[in-house]
Amino acid sequence: MDVTQLFRVSAPVKINSEELEHHGKAGHVTGFGKGETEGMVEVLVDGESEPMAFAPEALERLG
Numbered sequence: 708m709d710v711t712q713l714f715r716v717s718a719p720v721k722i723n724s725e726e727l728e729h730h731g732k733a734g735h736v737t738g739f740g741k742g743e744t745e746g747m748v749e750v751l752v753d754g755e756s757e758p759m760a761f762a763p764e765a766l767e768r769l770g
Contacts, residue, residue, distance in 0.1 A: 710739055710740075710746060710747070710748050710763050711739055713748075713763055713768075714736050714739075714748050714763070714766070714768065715736065716736050716737065716738060717735055717736060717737075718735060718736045718768060718769075718770070719733060719734075719735050719768075719769040719770050720733070720734060720735065720736060720748075720750055720766045720767060720768055720769060721733045721734075721766070721767045721769055722734070722750070722752065722761065722765060722766065722767075723765060723766060723767040724764070724765035727761075727765060729752050729759075732752050732753060732754070733752075733753050733769065734750045734751050734752035734753050734755075735750065735751055736748055736749065736750055737749045737750065737751050737758040738758070740760050744760040746762075746763075747760040747761060747762055747763070748760070748761055748762075748763055748766055749761075750766065
């Protein structure tokens, strides 16, 4: 399934993968990957200044 159907821009999410440094942190979707990050979701994690790309499986929708 296309990630744009799973997540909406500005939707709140939580990083839900114990393998990742940001596990348990919340943020919001800022966009969707292009090129190298195709198929990934761009998230601005709370407390960070730049969005990061995450696989959709590593994210939990909030709200």
